[in-house]
Amino acid sequence: MGAGIAIVAARAGFTVRVFDTSREALDRAHGQTGDFLEKSVARGKLSPIDRDATLARLIGSTRIADLADCEFVIEAIYENLTAKHDLLGQLDQVCPPETIFASNTSTISITEIAAGSGRADRFVGMHFCLPAQLMRLVEMSPGLNTSDETWRAAWAFCEALGQKPVATSDTPGFVLNYFLIPYHNDAIRLVEQGVASAADIDIAMKAAMGYSMGPFELLDLVGADTQKLLCDAMFGLTNEKRAACPPLIRRMIAAGHLGKKSGRGFHHYDDSKMFGA
Amino acid sequence: MPVNVIITGRSRSFPKDVPPMPGSGTVLAGTAAADVISGAAKAGLDFVAVELNNECLGHHIGLDADPITARIVGFARFRLGTADPSNLIELVSMDWTDEDAVAAAKAAFEGGGFVVACCADRPGRIVNRLIRPYFNAVLRRLDDGLASAADMDKTLMLGLGYPEGPNALLARTGLADHHEVSAVLEGALGDNDFTPARRAQIAWQRASK
Numbered sequence: 001m002g003a004g005i006a007i008v009a010a011r012a013g014f015t016v017r018v019f020d021t022s023r024e025a026l027d028r029a030h031g032q033t034g035d036f037l038e039k040s041v042a043r044g045k046l047s048p049i050d051r052d053a054t055l056a057r058l059i060g061s062t063r064i065a066d067l068a069d070c071e072f073v074i075e076a077i078y079e080n081l082t083a084k085h086d087l088l089g090q091l092d093q094v095c096p097p098e099t100i101f102a103s104n105t106s107t108i109s110i111t112e113i114a115a116g117s118g119r120a121d122r123f124v125g126m127h128f129c130l131p132a133q134l135m136r137l138v139e140m141s142p143g144l145n146t147s148d149e150t151w152r153a154a155w156a157f158c159e160a161l162g163q164k165p166v167a168t169s170d171t172p173g174f175v176l177n178y179f180l181i182p183y184h185n186d187a188i189r190l191v192e193q194g195v196a197s198a199a200d201i202d203i204a205m206k207a208a209m210g211y212s213m214g215p216f217e218l219l220d221l222v223g224a225d226t227q228k229l230l231c232d233a234m235f236g237l238t239n240e241k242r243a244a245c246p247p248l249i250r251r252m253i254a255a256g257h258l259g260k261k262s263g264r265g266f267h268h269y270d271d272s273k274m275f276g277a
Numbered sequence: 278m279p280v281n282v283i284i285t286g287r288s289r290s291f292p293k294d295v296p297p298m299p300g301s302g303t304v305l306a307g308t309a310a311a312d313v314i315s316g317a318a319k320a321g322l323d324f325v326a327v328e329l330n331n332e333c334l335g336h337h338i339g340l341d342a343d344p345i346t347a348r349i350v351g352f353a354r355f356r357l358g359t360a361d362p363s364n365l366i367e368l369v370s371m372d373w374t375d376e377d378a379v380a381a382a383k384a385a386f387e388g389g390g391f392v393v394a395c396c397a398d399r400p401g402r403i404v405n406r407l408i409r410p411y412f413n414a415v416l417r418r419l420d421d422g423l424a425s426a427a428d429m430d431k432t433l434m435l436g437l438g439y440p441e442g443p444n445a446l447l448a449r450t451g452l453a454d455h456h457e458v459s460a461v462l463e464g465a466l467g468d469n470d471f472t473p474a475r476r477a478q479i480a481w482q483r484a485s486k
């Protein structure tokens with residue numbers, strides 16, 4: 001996810017420091033970014049000069065000190081409040097006081113993450129959509145302590161990235177995941193109950209509603225493992241039964257049917273390239 | 278040989294013309310379709326498809342296997358409130374329905390230019406089972422102040438590629454109609470996620486004044 005956000009910022013002309021504690025993850029992201037930009041050139045979406053310039057603006061690092069000159073930091077590490085607090089606490093020491101911090105969290109409260117950042121007033125939620133390098137939407141949420149100035153600056157930065165911000169409240173799942181996770185679970189339960197096959201449900205939802213993807217096509221992109229994490233987080237926070245993880249997802253994870261990335265989920269696949277590459 | 282289409286009373290699936298469909302079968306549409314089922318079933322064609330509204334197929338043919346009703350399938354062309362019908366036909370069968378009859382009905386509707394999704398005989402079939410709890414959640418969260426209706430719609434359109442946001446869609450096709458379908462499913466399924474949200478209740482109360 002972080003790699004996609006980095007592409008967005010570099011493509012918009014910003015110098016981007018891509019920080020990851022894992023060198024392997026950085027190398028993998030670098031390779032996928034190269035493939036993605038190459039494909040953009042082949043499709044006529046990007047000139048070779050802009051591809052080279054975009055790549056040159058992406059500077060990978062495993063040293064947190066290299067983020068000292070960043071004016072804006074978007075955190076996209078794994079979904080764990082303690083880990084996010086740890087990292088943001090360190091960043092608070094490294095970055096100047098005027099640097100704005102944002103979190104790409106899908107399910108954790110912005111106010112709670114901000115509380116461990118040392119700068120709750122200069123903190124916002126910026127939830128990009130997967131794949132960030134192709135999707136324009138960013139759900140922006142203020143924490144309870146976010147200042148108006150920070151909110152306006154973050155909003156303007158989001159627009160400068162070429163993205164489309166929408167304002168949502170700091171509640172579990174914001175807008176997109178709040179509606180999407182239970183809708184996907186409802187679809188999975190129809191399969192569990194033998195009401196229809198995943199293929200027929202995809203056909204029905206696309207034809208009836210004009211959706212470009214059926215729920216199972218999208219679930220296979222999200223991954224059964226991620227769906228379970230999302231469900232556990234959302235159900236834990238809302239206690240709403242539609243958000244509870246359906247047993248079929250647990251069985252699919254145990255069977256290795258994770259979705260597109262494992263070649264089999266609700267449907268079968270034969271490649272696992274970065275989406276859009 | 279074209280399929281016989283018999284329309285008795287008002288049909289939600291075919292408010293206007295019915296496209297020609299190839300095959301040996303009978304499509305019974307309209308509010309009184311069920312009255313002529315048994316006659317049609319005895320004609321010995323490959324299938325009989327009876328139009329369903331919010332009820333199950335079992336309501337018309339019972340729950341017990343029977344060689345005559347084994348060739349009867351149910352169908353509904355999905356349509357949201359006052360909008361034009363979609364191109365989707367939900368094709369309903371019982372676990373004892375003759376597989377050849379289901380295949381023949383599917384081929385006939387597809388030959389007429391429809392997209393067909395097969396499902397078991399359960400309240401709400403596929404689409405209403407999935408969209409009604411989602412619509413209710415949208416309406417409840419609008420009341421909670423999650424985001425404005427416009428921002429909610431924009432988020433779902435940009436994030437998921439939906440052609441229209443749920444708030445605009447419900448306003449266009451009728452909140453009272455959503456209430457009607459959702460309330461039927463709440464009764465049939467006993468699940469409060471189908472309880473019509475406040476905004477739908479008010480629209481329905483005002484429409485029935």
Ligand SMILES: NC(=O)c1ccc[n+]([C@@H]2O[C@H](COP(=O)([O-])OP(=O)(O)OC[C@H]3O[C@@H](n4cnc5c(N)ncnc54)[C@H](O)[C@@H]3O)[C@@H](O)[C@H]2O)c1
Pocket residue numbers: 001002019020021022025075076077078079080083087104105106107127128129130222226
């Ligand atoms: N995957 C999605 O669909 C999606 C969509 C929107 C938002 N998000 C959010 O984005 C965040 C990341 O999700 P993901 O799926 O990309 O996770 P991921 O586990 O795939 O990637 C996280 C990366 O962070 C690195 N990392 C871990 N700890 C670190 C630290 N202390 N400092 C620097 N780097 C560290 C890891 O090495 C890894 O490369 C989460 O908050 C998630 O909720 C995910």
